[in-house]
Amino acid sequence: MSTPWEPGAPGTDPGTSAGSGPAAPPGAPFEETPWRRLDPRTLLVHCGWMAAPLGSLALTALATGGRINTEAWITLAAISASFAVLTTLGLIRWARTEFRITIPRRGEGAGGASPTFDVRSGLLTRRLRSVPLHRIRTVDLTATPVHRVLGVTVLRAGTAGSGDGSSELSLEALAVPEAERLRTELLAYADAEAIANDPVVARINWRWLRYAPLTFWVIGGVFVAAGGAYRALDGIGIEAWKLGFVQRAFTEFGASALWLTIPAALVVILALGSVGAVVLYVENWWSYCLEWTDSRTLRVRRGLLTTRAVTIERARLRGVVLREPLLLRAGGGALVRAVAGGLGNREENRKRSGLLPPAPRAEALRVAGGTLRWPFPGSAAPAALTPHPRVALRRRRVRGLLFVVLPGTAVLAGLGAAFTPVLLHCAWIYALLTTALSLWLARDAYRNLGHGLDGPYMVARSGTFSRDTVALQRDAIAAWTFSTSPFTRRAGLVTLTAAVAAGDDGYRIPDLPATDAPGFATTAAPGILEEFLVHPGPAPVPGQQSR
Numbered sequence: 210m211s212t213p214w215e216p217g218a219p220g221t222d223p224g225t226s227a228g229s230g231p232a233a234p235p236g237a238p239f240e241e242t243p244w245r246r247l248d249p250r251t252l253l254v255h256c257g258w259m260a261a262p263l264g265s266l267a268l269t270a271l272a273t274g275g276r277i278n279t280e281a282w283i284t285l286a287a288i289s290a291s292f293a294v295l296t297t298l299g300l301i302r303w304a305r306t307e308f309r310i311t312i313p314r315r316g317e318g319a320g321g322a323s324p325t326f327d328v329r330s331g332l333l334t335r336r337l338r339s340v341p342l343h344r345i346r347t348v349d350l351t352a353t354p355v356h357r358v359l360g361v362t363v364l365r366a367g368t369a370g371s372g373d374g375s376s377e378l379s380l381e382a383l384a385v386p387e388a389e390r391l392r393t394e395l396l397a398y399a400d401a402e403a404i405a406n407d408p409v410v411a412r413i414n415w416r417w418l419r420y421a422p423l424t425f426w427v428i429g430g431v432f433v434a435a436g437g438a439y440r441a442l443d444g445i446g447i448e449a450w451k452l453g454f455v456q457r458a459f460t461e462f463g464a465s466a467l468w469l470t471i472p473a474a475l476v477v478i479l480a481l482g483s484v485g486a487v488v489l490y491v492e493n494w495w496s497y498c499l500e501w502t503d504s505r506t507l508r509v510r511r512g513l514l515t516t517r518a519v520t521i522e523r524a525r526l527r528g529v530v531l532r533e534p535l536l537l538r539a540g541g542g543a544l545v546r547a548v549a550g551g552l553g554n555r556e557e558n559r560k561r562s563g564l565l566p567p568a569p570r571a572e573a574l575r576v577a578g579g580t581l582r583w584p585f586p587g588s589a590a591p592a593a594l595t596p597h598p599r600v601a602l603r604r605r606r607v608r609g610l611l612f613v614v615l616p617g618t619a620v621l622a623g624l625g626a627a628f629t630p631v632l633l634h635c636a637w638i639y640a641l642l643t644t645a646l647s648l649w650l651a652r653d654a655y656r657n658l659g660h661g662l663d664g665p666y667m668v669a670r671s672g673t674f675s676r677d678t679v680a681l682q683r684d685a686i687a688a689w690t691f692s693t694s695p696f697t698r699r700a701g702l703v704t705l706t707a708a709v710a711a712g713d714d715g716y717r718i719p720d721l722p723a724t725d726a727p728g729f730a731t732t733a734a735p736g737i738l739e740e741f742l743v744h745p746g747p748a749p750v751p752g753q754q755s756r
Contacts, residue, residue: 244307248384250359255299306330308380310394326395328378347551348392350518362388366395367551377553396506410579411565413497420542420567421490427482494566509564519561525550527711528681529577535674543573548712586663586680594659594670600700601720602655609647614640660718667733669718679716685709686734705730
């Protein structure tokens with residue numbers, strides 16, 4: 210069976226068959242590089258899926274006092290059969306997955322050939338993927354706890370155009386020393402010019418732990434963990450609401466004074482959330498280091514149980530985002546994310562783009578500037594950017610009153626009129642509190658609006674629950690989108706979105722004056738809008754027909 214070669218893959222040797230090693234014909238431009246295989250411990254990694262069903266079976270046996278019913282035996286038989294089938298398939302996949310780095314010969318015959326990274330795999334249909342090394346943008350080493358116990362890791366090489374993950378090359382699993390050597394080989398063709406300044410941009414500082422609770426996980430994480438525990442218990446046939454201690458807790462909670470129990474419950478949730486947030490912070494950012502490995506490659510290393518090492522080519526780094534969630538901003542902190550291409554789909558991009566954990570804002574500004582190799586634009590007060598018109602403040606106030614204050618007040622007032630006057634008092638109290646909160650948030654959101662240009666970067670700031678300041682390379686902007694609604698058109702505003710082949714693919718500048726948006730877009734990224742703009746011409750001469 211012949212190999213289905215990837216179209217347009219430079220360096221592919223059409224003389225290589227599916228079941229043989231490299232057979233370079235005389236005069237071929239590539240050296241005969243031996244194929245390498247994955248580590249045999251890959252088979253053990255694939256057995257990790259058995260932990261959940263076997264654990265569920267064990268818990269069922271404990272809950273029933275060791276009495277295993279017919280359904281449990283059927284489950285065990287299904288697990289055994291699945292294990293046999295998947296292990297066989299894994300063995301075949303391991304035996305038929307090989308990789309190599311192909312180096313062009315020196316001298317005549319090499320032509321324009323470039324070094325390539327070749328991966329050969331497939332169960333029934335053999336596939337050879339050959340990618341030039343200069344197209345590889347990132348190399349990511351990821352090791353879950355199972356991988357770390359076995360001493361292996363997963364290598365993922367992101368290429369140009371792999372935003373959806375379809376062009377990503379993945380090898381699971383390699384021994385850690387072998388993976389490190391392979392990553393060094395893949396990045397060996399990067400520019401090795403010495404860096405003029407210190408290549409280390411930032412290292413972990415455990416005093417930053419005080420910022421860990423100032424995130425969503427301090428409250429939301431508790432409910433996420435509770436939901437996960439409930440689903441796990443429900444999966445093994447245990448109804449959490451029928452457990453004795455759970456029923457007693459709810460009974461005692463309802464029988465006690467609510468003005469004491471509710472604050473006590475909130476304190477417990479905050480305490481548990483804070484502990485969980487600190488644990489997650491330590492696990493995610495253990496041994497964190499952000500450094501330039503050479504003048505073209507930025508690398509982030511972090512992780513305690515699941516380690517991660519992400520490398521980003523400077524040519525694919527399109528900017529950075531300084532993110533300040535509301536709680537973190539109140540504590541004087543911020544975090545930094547990269548706007549880069551080749552980091553996978555949206556979920557993988559979220560995991561790989563982090564450059565700095567929650568840290569002091571001054572440190573975040575320093576790291577953002579060190580990543581850009583340019584003072585971070587807009588690092589001063591919000592007034593340093595061009596403000597937006599006052600009508601944007603009015604729109605935010607109206608939205609808060611219409612979508613937050615009015616519905617809740619109407620519901621409480623309606624229930625109060627139908628059932629009990631107590632809810633009528635709740636209605637006016639709710640209206641008073643939410644009106645004050647909405648007006649304050651609207652004012653904060655308006656103050657955070659701003660945009661501008663700073664050298665090679667376009668800067669945009671917006672948001673209140675998460676104030677984000679993005680600095681984008683102006684030459685990376687591929688298109689502009691002008692968005693309006695009947696309300697914004699009446700107010701003379703427009704939302705401008707810069708499309709880039711990196712990060713979130715598009716970054717918004719909300720509520721710009723409609724008369725200023727085209728000029729700003731043309732200045733920020735020349736050559737995109739000029740043909741669509743209508744410039745006022747000279748006044749027509751009387752007696753002549755104007756064109």
